[in-house]
Amino acid sequence: MPDRPNLAELGLNPGKRTRLHRILFEHGQRNGTALFLPYDQGLEHGPRDFAPNPVSADPRYILRLALEGPFNGIAIQIGLAEKFYWEYAGEVPLLLKLNGKTEIPPDDAALSPLHASVEDAVRLGADAVGYTLYVGTPAAEQDFAQYRQVRSDAERLGMPLVVWAYPRGSAIEAKGGRDSFYAVDYAARTASELGADVVKVNFPHPEKTDAVKAPYDTPVTPEQAIRSVVGSAGRTLLLVSGGSHAGDEAMLTKAELSMAAGATGLIFGRNVWQRGHDESLRFVDRLAGVLAKYPSRPL
Amino acid sequence: MPDRPNLAELGLNPGKRTRLHRILFEHGQRNGTALFLPYDQGLEHGPRDFAPNPVSADPRYILRLALEGPFNGIAIQIGLAEKFYWEYAGEVPLLLKLNGKTEIPPDDAALSPLHASVEDAVRLGADAVGYTLYVGTPAAEQDFAQYRQVRSDAERLGMPLVVWAYPRGSAIEAKGGRDSFYAVDYAARTASELGADVVKVNFPHPEKTDAVKAPYDTPVTPEQAIRSVVGSAGRTLLLVSGGSHAGDEAMLTKAELSMAAGATGLIFGRNVWQRGHDESLRFVDRLAGVLAKYPSRPL
Amino acid sequence: MPDRPNLAELGLNPGKRTRLHRILFEHGQRNGTALFLPYDQGLEHGPRDFAPNPVSADPRYILRLALEGPFNGIAIQIGLAEKFYWEYAGEVPLLLKLNGKTEIPPDDAALSPLHASVEDAVRLGADAVGYTLYVGTPAAEQDFAQYRQVRSDAERLGMPLVVWAYPRGSAIEAKGGRDSFYAVDYAARTASELGADVVKVNFPHPEKTDAVKAPYDTPVTPEQAIRSVVGSAGRTLLLVSGGSHAGDEAMLTKAELSMAAGATGLIFGRNVWQRGHDESLRFVDRLAGVLAKYPSRPL
Amino acid sequence: MPDRPNLAELGLNPGKRTRLHRILFEHGQRNGTALFLPYDQGLEHGPRDFAPNPVSADPRYILRLALEGPFNGIAIQIGLAEKFYWEYAGEVPLLLKLNGKTEIPPDDAALSPLHASVEDAVRLGADAVGYTLYVGTPAAEQDFAQYRQVRSDAERLGMPLVVWAYPRGSAIEAKGGRDSFYAVDYAARTASELGADVVKVNFPHPEKTDAVKAPYDTPVTPEQAIRSVVGSAGRTLLLVSGGSHAGDEAMLTKAELSMAAGATGLIFGRNVWQRGHDESLRFVDRLAGVLAKYPSRPL
């Protein structure tokens, strides 16, 4: 049984605890783990991401996939939430993403502007909100200012806050890049220090040791790296994201290592819906199998 | 007995006085001195600071250390305060740090963005708030704007304001660097001019005379330097920070000189928790011995 | 060991827990019990209450008595808090009473108008706020409207809310009077239902069975009555008030029965300060002896 | 030297202390006492009050009288302050009266509605604000609600708050009347409990013992009564008002007794301006003579 923090020991107010309980124990594997379906790529990368499986451009297709999974939640932006979620309202938890950006401008001073509010999420019946924090960006002042408002509203309204903790910008590129163990570990800790309830990170690459600070310049195993990242998140529940579509076995290995290390779950989008419907579900079924092996400790 | 300002002569409103009384007379040595345990390095430097003593990555370990010390308070960011302080609520005073940044972007125009509010501190039961002011930074406009709001809210809500007064940015590097006597003395005075109740500075280096303004280009002794810094702080109580982990004897000498000069206390983090548990407490015990020698004057 | 609710199981936010910890474990007997000194009678009854011991008209005398007790807190109105508490800031917890009235108008439609705010309490460094709710008053609409604001602010600012739950007004007089078991039990439950953290009630008189509803028309023992009242308060901590000056042995019996039943403490004013200084302290010492016998369960 | 509270021991914020210093030490006798000229009778009683000395209907006449006195301040309503004070701006302190009423409706449920704000007072350069609180009125709920806002604004803006503490309404008439010792003593204490910086009361009539509560039903001397009233006000500075025009010797006796008992000053209107100019000044000169005998203790 992984050393994953328990809902009762997180200091959550009743609303946050209620909504996280719903996500973690009333959907998906119902065992304290989570498998999220993110679908914000239409804004983040543009419709080009839908080319491998054109039907994935239709939000209804994705919502049905979330139900079929069954997933613990679907992460979408305000527009899709307004126009499509009502048909499935309450059937799958909604994680409303509050900020986002296009891939068009350069990323040197990356900032993901806010386009929706925690109150929107309440109005839409969401069970969590998502915020992308670009850890290490030169635009940290604006990023923190947006984040401060979101964190405060989420606390006041009892809404779980999921932080996409992404090292980004010219400075991190000069210090070993965005997915080094140094960068991912720092990102997980940053989300924890700043009050995220859940943090989403990429799987760390401990083999990237160039230009990173000690002791990250000494290689460790992936097991050791992900265990450290989970520890850095502390009482902030950790989700590992799938990133761009890669090989299934590599993905399943990442999933297994993450869950064994104490992660709470996975958030896999393109690896799921950039393939045909049935193949998607077969892959999801294998992910669910991993989650089933790592239930939360009883209180 | 040092010529340290007395709580009764600081013009404090009742809330500030109540909370400072609690910190200075109901915890630690209970003699008007203070030993704070800062634990914001997970954000400021990243998890790499925990490598020398891996258990230090766990906020519970640090909170227990604060109780064992006994320390007069623990300085943490909003995330750790939300998720970990509740278990120790009221057992050790909370100093909520309201701004912070990662070490990733360059420091030329250093700014520590705000991520929490004085009202958060009230809600969490904190007895003080902390704000990092980068004295001399080219980003002073944003820094002062953030600070103005914090100072005003702290006054309105009776919350003591502790300013981390850190000379930082390209301009101070061109004028002798961040820890020259010129820089530290100026920083202490700046915090006093801007209304800090307590100021945290690094111990001044009077031997760094290159490029500093007169009369700081003439060497003085460390005793003379720290006495001047305490004087520049005036009725703003002064804490000397430990900085990066250094030799114990050097640290204890700094502590002794500071307290003899009228400092109110010390704020030592890495020097404490970047070593094993028992060794930490032995070092803390020696620091406490210094504080015990310098009680505040009776009213 | 009494079956008193524990701070850890009350669902308190960190600020409320911190401040209650301070009151219950850092003052008085430091064992989870409380002895409060109320001093709002100058407004509620006028200066005539000070006649038996004229020096009691001076708030400084009362504050010093609170320190000598030692009491867990002193309950005063905004005016005395502003003008007198600053000299003792932080030495004894302040319970700021937010509403009050004179005894001059008739009590048929009793209402205690608000004259201070939770934010005042924060600014003054208070550890709790007090609100008099006249249970059963025909003026309940205004009473609840005031209370709603106080409760909401207290929750937002992490300030424990102590409710003086007093059955009052023409309707309760027609149903057996203000201190019947029916009335007191109902008042304790009302405070609990409406979100008080602590409730202050008078000791119930189960022998007053006239005109009360069943089953309160059947006499029970005082032990049974107070145990029921504590149960009605549930996770709202219960304080028993002393009321007007009566015989010491009767008071000590009430105290003993209350504490044995699971009350958290006592709030005795006139019984304390309407007699000479030394005699006051001897009586307080006997009350403290009762509290010492009933520590809270460890977590 | 009377046992009058000192500005330094009142817990005043700097603005209140500055403005009270100005009134008490930079005008009038400049010895810590005060003689105020109230001129709100045009609203409270109508122009009929000006009949004995028709020129008194002209606010310019009264303002010049205030300068000639010299008085420590003039108490007027917003309209006269706006239209007449500018010509004498800063020459005599302005005490802006924030509420008032006509004498036309009956007084059973007396309430003096608010017609100006503390911010108006700041804008006009006033050194204090005045509020009439009808102690014991059945309309206490509205009265306290208005008062709460005024008190809070006055605290925030550093403006001394002078409370006209007037027992009024059907209930006090049934309990011995508005100027009994019971009523006046209670009124002084009420202002103190509710946070007035200065309280204005009528001289008590201890010979009115009918229907009052014990111990006020036992006659005491006027000396004893006024000493008790000053004590009930505590750290709220006390002004004795002249009331309707009476004999000079009786007035001077009241003044002498009040000042000897520790009152801070007098507020005499009709007794001053309801007679010819030179006679007014001769009477004022005698009042000033009384004040000169009772300077405040040095700090």
Next chain:
Amino acid sequence: MPDRPNLAELGLNPGKRTRLHRILFEHGQRNGTALFLPYDQGLEHGPRDFAPNPVSADPRYILRLALEGPFNGIAIQIGLAEKFYWEYAGEVPLLLKLNGKTEIPPDDAALSPLHASVEDAVRLGADAVGYTLYVGTPAAEQDFAQYRQVRSDAERLGMPLVVWAYPRGSAIEAKGGRDSFYAVDYAARTASELGADVVKVNFPHPEKTDAVKAPYDTPVTPEQAIRSVVGSAGRTLLLVSGGSHAGDEAMLTKAELSMAAGATGLIFGRNVWQRGHDESLRFVDRLAGVLAKYPSRPL
């Protein structure tokens, strides 16, 4: 008698007029002139300014000097006002400086960030606020935005606004420098055009004709220059600042020329307190002698 504008002809609202009356007629020479003691150099230049007379580092020394002068006011920042003014509250008028900066960053795009508000000034009992406007700075947009808020609040709250009108930044250096007659005359007019009640300028140097615009490239006498500057200020009262410590006779000549030209007063800091106590007062006495020669016209 100089052709100095009269308080009655400035279109001031009552609060501004009251407070300026206080400064000009109830302190210092009480003749409509002003001698201010500025003490913001601890922030603007750092503690190095106190080296010539080390006791000057203590704000209490400066406050006592202001009383001994007697000065018409002391100009300090929020921190010193909060911690030190309360002891002298009301004894000497407070001019609260609302913005300021350190000397550390370069001055090319000079901006003095706001750190306090007009409401702070009201709360502290100040009689005026000060704002540094860097006339001609490339950062004028931020400067004007800050100024607009200050001017508007000062108008609303009846608080006189003193503008430090300082030509500064790369552009004015390219056009003849900060103290040319062109620059100072333009600065005085700018303050007047933007709504200052009082403007503080340096004495103009009409001999600096290089690179300035016509007709300032033609030398005039100092008498002519200062007379022009006073005229440019118009109904904005003009104060001449002393600048860095220079010879007494030169200073007195500047003072005499300024007052003869219609300036309202002087604001001398380092020339006063950068020397021993008795010598300071002898110099102040000579300045007072100049002011005494130039009383304001009666209304």
